[in-house]
Amino acid sequence: MIGGSRVHDDVCEVAYRVGRLLAQKGVIVVCGGLTGVMECASHGVYDEGGIVVGILPGYDASQANRYVRIPLPTGMGYMRNFLIIRASQAIIAIDGSAGTLSEASFAISEGKDVVSIYPLNIPRTKEHEGHIYIEPDPQKAVDLAISLGSRWQQIDESTER
Amino acid sequence: MIGGSRVHDDVCEVAYRVGRLLAQKGVIVVCGGLTGVMECASHGVYDEGGIVVGILPGYDASQANRYVRIPLPTGMGYMRNFLIIRASQAIIAIDGSAGTLSEASFAISEGKDVVSIYPLNIPRTKEHEGHIYIEPDPQKAVDLAISLGSRWQQIDESTER
Amino acid sequence: MIGGSRVHDDVCEVAYRVGRLLAQKGVIVVCGGLTGVMECASHGVYDEGGIVVGILPGYDASQANRYVRIPLPTGMGYMRNFLIIRASQAIIAIDGSAGTLSEASFAISEGKDVVSIYPLNIPRTKEHEGHIYIEPDPQKAVDLAISLGSRWQQIDESTER
Amino acid sequence: MIGGSRVHDDVCEVAYRVGRLLAQKGVIVVCGGLTGVMECASHGVYDEGGIVVGILPGYDASQANRYVRIPLPTGMGYMRNFLIIRASQAIIAIDGSAGTLSEASFAISEGKDVVSIYPLNIPRTKEHEGHIYIEPDPQKAVDLAISLGSRWQQIDESTER
Numbered sequence: 001m002i003g004g005s006r007v008h009d010d011v012c013e014v015a016y017r018v019g020r021l022l023a024q025k026g027v028i029v030v031c032g033g034l035t036g037v038m039e040c041a042s043h044g045v046y047d048e049g050g051i052v053v054g055i056l057p058g059y060d061a062s063q064a065n066r067y068v069r070i071p072l073p074t075g076m077g078y079m080r081n082f083l084i085i086r087a088s089q090a091i092i093a094i095d096g097s098a099g100t101l102s103e104a105s106f107a108i109s110e111g112k113d114v115v116s117i118y119p120l121n122i123p124r125t126k127e128h129e130g131h132i133y134i135e136p137d138p139q140k141a142v143d144l145a146i147s148l149g150s151r152w153q154q155i156d157e158s159t160e161r
Numbered sequence: 162m163i164g165g166s167r168v169h170d171d172v173c174e175v176a177y178r179v180g181r182l183l184a185q186k187g188v189i190v191v192c193g194g195l196t197g198v199m200e201c202a203s204h205g206v207y208d209e210g211g212i213v214v215g216i217l218p219g220y221d222a223s224q225a226n227r228y229v230r231i232p233l234p235t236g237m238g239y240m241r242n243f244l245i246i247r248a249s250q251a252i253i254a255i256d257g258s259a260g261t262l263s264e265a266s267f268a269i270s271e272g273k274d275v276v277s278i279y280p281l282n283i284p285r286t287k288e289h290e291g292h293i294y295i296e297p298d299p300q301k302a303v304d305l306a307i308s309l310g311s312r313w314q315q316i317d318e319s320t321e322r
Numbered sequence: 323m324i325g326g327s328r329v330h331d332d333v334c335e336v337a338y339r340v341g342r343l344l345a346q347k348g349v350i351v352v353c354g355g356l357t358g359v360m361e362c363a364s365h366g367v368y369d370e371g372g373i374v375v376g377i378l379p380g381y382d383a384s385q386a387n388r389y390v391r392i393p394l395p396t397g398m399g400y401m402r403n404f405l406i407i408r409a410s411q412a413i414i415a416i417d418g419s420a421g422t423l424s425e426a427s428f429a430i431s432e433g434k435d436v437v438s439i440y441p442l443n444i445p446r447t448k449e450h451e452g453h454i455y456i457e458p459d460p461q462k463a464v465d466l467a468i469s470l471g472s473r474w475q476q477i478d479e480s481t482e483r
Numbered sequence: 484m485i486g487g488s489r490v491h492d493d494v495c496e497v498a499y500r501v502g503r504l505l506a507q508k509g510v511i512v513v514c515g516g517l518t519g520v521m522e523c524a525s526h527g528v529y530d531e532g533g534i535v536v537g538i539l540p541g542y543d544a545s546q547a548n549r550y551v552r553i554p555l556p557t558g559m560g561y562m563r564n565f566l567i568i569r570a571s572q573a574i575i576a577i578d579g580s581a582g583t584l585s586e587a588s589f590a591i592s593e594g595k596d597v598v599s600i601y602p603l604n605i606p607r608t609k610e611h612e613g614h615i616y617i618e619p620d621p622q623k624a625v626d627l628a629i630s631l632g633s634r635w636q637q638i639d640e641s642t643e644r
Contacts, residue, residue, distance in 0.1 A: 006448075028231055053214070053231060059560075061250065070189055070214060070231065072248040075560045077542075078431055079408075082401050083244075087233040089222065097447040098430040105424035109400060121443060125419040126328075167609075220399075236399045238381075239592060240569075243562050258608040263588035269581040270561060282604060286580040287489075350553055375536070375553060383572065392511055392536060392553065394570040405566075409555040411544065 001029050002084060002103045003037025004096035011095045012040035014117060014138055018092060019044020019052075021142040027149075028053060030087045032080065033064040033071055037094045042067035055080050055087065082106050090149035092141060093120055108132065113148040115141045162190050163245060163264045164198025165257035172256045173201035175278060175299055179253060180205020180213075182303040188310075189214060191248050193241065194225040194232055198255045203228035216241050216248065243267050251310035253302060254281055269293065274309040276302045323351050324406060324425045325359025326418035333417045334362035336439060336460055340414060341366020341374075343464040349471075350375060352409045354402065355386040355393055359416045364389035377402050377409065404428050412471035414463060415442055430454065435470040437463045484512050485567060485586045486520025487579035494578045495523040497600060497621055501575060502527020502535075504625040510632075511536060513570045515563065516547040516554055520577045525550035538563050538570065565589050573632035575624060576603055591615065596631040598624045 001022070003015060019041035022029050029045050031038045033054020042052040046067035054068035057077050064071035074080040078099060085091065085107045093104050093116040104114045105122045112130040114120070122132050133148075135141040162183070164176060180202035183190050190206050192199045194215020203213045207228035215229035218238045225232035235241040239260060246252065246268045254265050254277040265275045266283045273291040275281070283293050294309075296302040323344075325337060341363035344351050351367050353360045355376020364374045368389035376390035379402045386393035396402040400421060407413065407429045415426050415438040426436045427444045434452040436442070444454050455470075457463040484505070486498060502524035505512050512528050514521045516537020525535045529550035537551035540563050547554035557563040561582060568574065568590045576587050576599040587597045588605045595613040597603070605615050616631075618624040 030233070051212075051231070053233070059247070070212070072191070072214070072233075072244075074244060075247050075562065077558045078428070079401070079404050079558065081428075082404060083233075083235060086220065086236050086401075097445045098427045098451055101444060102424050102427035102431060105420045105427065106400070106403075108420040109424055122423060123419045129420055236401065238397045239589070240397065240562070240565050242589075243565060247562075258606045259588045259591040259612055262605060263585050263592055266581045266585035266588065267561070267564075270585055283584060284580045290581055352555070373534075373553070375555070381569070392534070394513070394536070394555075394566075396566060397569045405555075405557060408542070408558045 001031040001038070001041050001092050001094070002081075002096065002100050003031075003041070003094035004100055005032075005034055005036040005038065007036040007040060007095065011037065011118075015040035015094045016044040017138045018094060018117070018142060019046075019050075020048050021139060022092075023048035023050025025142065025146055026050075027146065030055065030084055032056070032084060033068045035065060037096065039065040039067065041094070053087070055084050085110060085112065088112070088149075090115065090145040092117070092145045094118065104132070113145075115145045115148065117141055162192040162199070162202050162253050162255070163242075163257065163261050164192075164202070164255035165261055166193075166195055166197040166199065168197040168201060168256065172198065172279075176201035176255045177205040178299045179255060179278070179303060180207075180211075181209050182300060183253075184209035184211025186303065186307055187211075188307065191216065191245055193217070193245060194229045196226060198257065200226040200228065202255070214248070216245050246271060246273065249273070249310075251276065251306040253278070253306050255279065265293070274306075276306045276309065278302055323353040323360070323363050323414050323416070324403075324418065324422050325353075325363070325416035326422055327354075327356055327358040327360065329358040329362060329417065333359065333440075337362035337416050338366040339460045340416065340439070340464060341368075341372075342370050343461060344414075345370035345372025347464065347468055348372075349468065352377065352406055354378070354406060355390045357387060359418065361387040361389065363416070375409070377406050407432060407434065410434070410471075412437065412467040414439070414467045416440065426454070435467075437467045437470070439463055484514040484521070484524050484575050484577070485564075485579065485583050486514075486524070486577035487583055488515075488517055488519040488521065490519040490523060490578065494520065494601075498523035498577050499527040500621045501577060501600070501625060502529075502533075503531050504622060505575075506531035506533025508625065508629055509533075510629065513538065513567055515539070515567060516551045518548060520579065522548040522550065524577070536570070538567050568593060568595065571595070571632075573598065573628040575600070575628050577601065587615070596628075598628045598631065600624055 023045040030053045053070045054064040056073045061071040091114040108130045184206040191214045214231045215225040222232040252275040269291045337359045345367040352375045375392045376386040378395045383393040413436040430452045506528040513536045536553045537547040539556045544554040574597040591613045
């Protein structure tokens with residue numbers, strides 16, 4: 001799950017809802033572990049008793065928001081963004097600016113699919129790149145991401161990278 | 162938890178026991194997620210219903226051993242070893258060769274303490290570096306690591322890095 | 323210098339020209355070291371006797387194109403893209419798709435300026451983020467990037483990060 | 484080239500001499516770019532008109548010692564140590580403590596050979612791991628490292644990794 005570190009109330013509600021829906025499906029949610037969309041979504045996962053992994057930019061586990069169950073400091077600064085993508089089978093993007101765009105376009109270039117709740121404009125020109133799906137409905141976005149993620153696992157099992 | 166990817170039966174038993182003891186204390190265990198000591202310890206955590214985070218060298222979550230609850234591919238090869246250190250509050254080392262020595266000495270240089278079940282010879286020359294403790298008894302090693310890890314957290318909370 | 327690994331002849335000519343102009347100014351050019359825009363620009367630097375640093379995705383220095391003077395394998399795959407940004411004082415972007423967009427938007431989020439020869443649409447919403455400048459003329463793009471890069475150095479010298 | 488960030492005068496002289504010898508052979512020297520052994524060796528390379536690449540822990544090129552021709556900030560802290568190993572074809576180790584041991588043992592585990600001027604005790608147990616050579620004479624150490632490095636290149640060219 002990727003998104004901005006600053007968030008308006010309406011986007012926070014969407015992120016919270018996405019968090020709850022992911023946890024209801026038993027999905028482990030990997031995110032950046034800090035504020036904004038990350039915290040709103042983590043809150044939703046937490047309220048359903050699910051697990052949030054927070055991949056943190058600094059050296060201190062205590063940086064994580066209170067809903068992160070598994071804080072993982074990296075000391076890599078914002079380069080930790082790309083470890084979130086590497087660790088995930090599918091990506092849900094919720095709002096955000098340059099940082100989120102950077103993560104989403106990295107996902108595409110790594111061959112992973114991105115479901116974005118809000119518009120996100122990324123060119124895709126190579127055959128092995130991932131796809132962007134724009135899906136404003138949280139329930140449909142979660143279902144789509146789960147279906148795309150399980151497809152990734154099947155590719156993993158059948159091919160060598 | 163760090164250790165070799167190949168393991169003798171007696172070392173595997175020790176690693177399994179360390180895994181059980183850590184899980185009994187409610188500790189989330191971060192390791193490299195593959196074979197050998199990592200798998201033996203993961204097995205112990207699993208049998209106590211605990212959580213193992215496996216920080217993987219490749220791109221595929223399916224590389225992880227079967228006891229890893231949260232597989233996190235990194236695509237960084239053995240450089241992922243140092244993310245295990247960054248993510249941990251204290252380190253338990255169980256056997257291993259050059260790779261494990263590399264992780265343990267990196268931990269020392271990052272200011273983190275290492276409890277090693279087997280002898281491990283690392284010079285420590287700077288005042289801010291971590292300490293090596295050799296403790297062959299699994300129960301005592303686990304207790305010591307937990308106590309050192311909670312000390313790290315207190316340092317985190319009281320100082321800026 | 324960032325750009326796509328596949329390139330049309332006209333874009334290659336632009337990249338070659340940018341490489342020559344940078345080398346004439348004594349700039350050390352850091353890029354991904356492979357094919358496409360990277361190779362065309364490296365060729366230009368080489369023909370002026372300049373230095374190209376190629377930060378490579380794999381483990382082998384021999385992956386680099388023939389014009390790279392200093393090949394630096396990283397073994398991090400495309401995560402090496404972000405080391406190119408970290409190593410640079412200003413960024414020139416020439417064409418490219420998702421991978422290049424990912425690098426450019428990471429640069430913006432790290433507070434570095436990007437001069438793009440071709441259109442590149444990246445939102446910038448936080449006060450400490452870098453700026454995108456669209457400048458289709460190679461000579462003007464190079465002059466602008468050098469001026470922005472020297473500004474970065476002055477910031478470095480006057481502030482702690 | 485790896486070694487400690489603090490250095491006694493006699494070790495500094497050895498490092499300086501190693502730097503001169505490497506530059507005389509036309510070798511590009513990759514190091515951590517800071518103080519101590521790194522600076523002494525960089526000084527030697529500089530005095531012969533050679534090129535030093537400094538892979539830096541922070542965000543600022545101005546951290547580098549004055550003899551570094553190509554400063555490359557990484558923002559990864561001491562994890563940048565392992566990028567030095569990845570970027571090099573052979574390693575010369577000069578003194579140092581836990582940090583240097585961490586780099587040298589990582590090199591061994593990545594299959595790269597290490598020539599150490601001072602004693603360095605690293606177990607090597609797997610067939611694909613690199614070797615440690617202890618060679619106190621700077622001239623012989625440099626010749627050995629160059630010969631081992633060119634062997635690595637031949638392996639690169641003949642095999643897929």
